[in-house]
Amino acid sequence: QVQVVESGGGLVQPGGSLRLSCAASGSIRAIAAMGWYRQAPGKQHELVASITTGGSTNYGDSVKGRFTISRENDATNTTNLQMNSLKPEDTAVYHCTAFTDRFYWGQGTQVTVSS
Numbered sequence: 001q002v003q004v005v006e007s008g009g010g011l012v013q014p015g016g017s018l019r020l021s022c023a024a025s026g027s028i029r030a031i032a033a034m035g036w037y038r039q040a041p042g043k044q045h046e047l048v049a050s051i052t053t054g055g056s057t058n059y060g061d062s063v064k065g066r067f068t069i070s071r072e073n074d075a076t077n078t079t080n081l082q083m084n085s086l087k088p089e090d091t092a093v094y095h096c097t098a099f100t101d102r103f104y105w106g107q108g109t110q111v112t113v114s115s
Contacts, residue, residue, distance in 0.1 A: 002026040002104040004034075004096045008081075009109035017084045018111060022096030024077040030100040034079040036069065038092035038111075048094065049081060062089070086113045 008020035024031060035050030035058075047060045049069035057069055066085045072078040079096065091113050096106040 002028065002031060002098045002100060004098050004104055004106040006094065006096045006106045006109040009094065009111045011112045011114065012086055013115050014086060014088055014113055016086050016113070017082070018086065020081040020083070020094055020096075020109060020111075022079045022081075022106060024079075024098050027100065028077045028098075031077060031098050033099045034071070034077070035097050035099070036079075036081050036094055037097060038090075038094045039108075040089075040092040043092075045095075046092075050097075051079060083111070086111075088113050 003025045004022055006022050012018050033050055033052040036048040037045045038048050039045045048063055049059045049067055051057045051069045051071055068082045070080050093108040094111050095108045098104045
């Protein structure tokens with residue numbers, strides 16, 4: 001079992017930045033990758049970014065060049081998502097995920113981009 005807890009999020013103006021963090025606990029040695037998905041009202045879940053234990057990253061097309069995913073260190077398995085140049089269409093609930101042989105999801109954190 002793996003537990004993931006998100007922090008960060010909130011309200012920011014267009015063009016601003018936010019940083020989300022995700023801490024994993026439990027069977028963290030089994031984690032192969034961690035990532036972020038988001039869900040806007042009335043829309044399906046969308047991949048934002050992911051990172052493997054080897055450091056390989058993948059980004060959704062809509063965030064490439066603006067968002068950066070990183071891992072702090074193996075001991076805490078903390079994954080960060082730096083979000084720059086935020087747009088109103090980035091408004092969504094952002095969920096952290098940990099992947100072993102299945103996905104584990106956090107509760108989510110709200111990001112609202114509005115003037």
